Amino acid sequence: MNRQELPPTVPPSDPPTDTPRGLMARFRNYFLTGLIVAGPIAITFYLTWWFVTWVDGLVRPFVPIAYRPETYLPFGLPGSGLIVAVIALTLLGFLTANLIGRTLVDFGERLLGRMPVVRAIYRGLKQVFETLFSGQGSGFRRVGLVEFPSPGMWSIVLLSQAPSMEIANRLPGQDEHVSVFLPCAPNPTTGFFFYVPKSKIVEVDMSAEDAATLIMSCGVVQPGSDPQKRIAALAGMADAARVANSASPQPDPMKVE
Template sequence: MNRDNTPPPVLPAELPPDAPRGFMARFRNYFLTGLVVAGPIAITFYLTWWFVTWVDGLVRPFVPIAYRPETYLPFGLPGSGLIVAVIALTLLGFLTANLIGRTLVDLGEKLLGRIPAVRAIYRGLKQVFETLFSGQGSSFRRVGLVEFPSPGMWSIVLISQAPSEEVANNLPGQEEHISVFLPCAPNPTTGFFFYVPRSKIIEVDMSAEDAATLIMSCGVVQPGSDGQKKVAALAGMAEAARVANSGTLQPEAAKVE
């Protein structure tokens, strides 16, 4: 109230300071919202398509022409090679489970074991596949932090198994060591493998999938973040811009009338 008891003038409602204005601001928000929604879907479909065509290219030459779908269809059928590969691997596992298949596999392993160069590669790959796909054990299923590459700097590692007796006996100190794999960003398939004392590892309550996502995104996507919330936030900003611009245009429209 003023001194003459006149009420203060009513000011128009001010827009939030963070509300973007103008056509370009709305265009930017809409574009970012569409990019956040369509980007992951497009990349997922692209990687799936690449994998399917890659498997088709490997399997199709082994399939007789009479059994290929394109022989009877006017177009190729993507994924036919992948279906054949899945069926073939399932049959191979079924045959290996019985006595005859087990005997044949043992015979093949003995033949490969007599080749010096191939023996080490085959045994190493077999142990890796048995560990990763057996569904047992905890290799690369636990995530930890290790002080690397210098004191005060911490890196995410995937915890593997304890070293063998031969390696453990040659490691310095009396403390138990553990083997870890430190993936590199943004390609987690490459990295460093080393042994570290168990007390130097800080185990983190995080899944291996979340750790891989964190590494591939170089820290942009943090564990526990919800992508849908980000999309909703961008959509909210776009809606706020639309409302703000429509609100500023209403007085002008009233004047014209």
């Protein structure tokens, strides 16, 4: 008799209460899936639009009104300033490559070299731009691990050039040192720069772009993971949650008394 009385112990109102809960779970999972798909696209378009408008705002004052697209069109043409900037920089590089351009650049550098404060700023920025955009430098092309901020805790660093002879002679010990940059999460453009003995660095097979992505995501996006696979996995989790919520109309234990 007790076994026959077990089924009525489940209140008939419990399955309807599970249905809204399943709908909310499905809605949440689908919403997160859409957010993962649309979020990076929206942010990319926003940053691209901001960069284009920022360049347009810088270049437009130098373009005569007669050559501006909005003079002949009833609306502004976004990106016109960026096009003018690209053409101007290309012409500047072309003129600098010949003898007259190199002469003018040397004259300008000698003029800036006589200014006490501007000289240091210009030389430092010139070296940075030459290293980053010339394609000949080896800075920030290798990734490593160092024990920081305490033993047993490892941080990702970007390996740069070896220290100069003046600095290397002042560093203690006989080990060879390497210049490293330790980016901070979630903004990898800020961080710490220091010299580390080469023997204390563990190099990893990872590109600088993957390291920056790992740091910006605070470890959520691991290197080597395919975004499409992550989206498919999240969609699979949403489907599994939907099936589980629809196939298990179990009552809440708190309601069975």
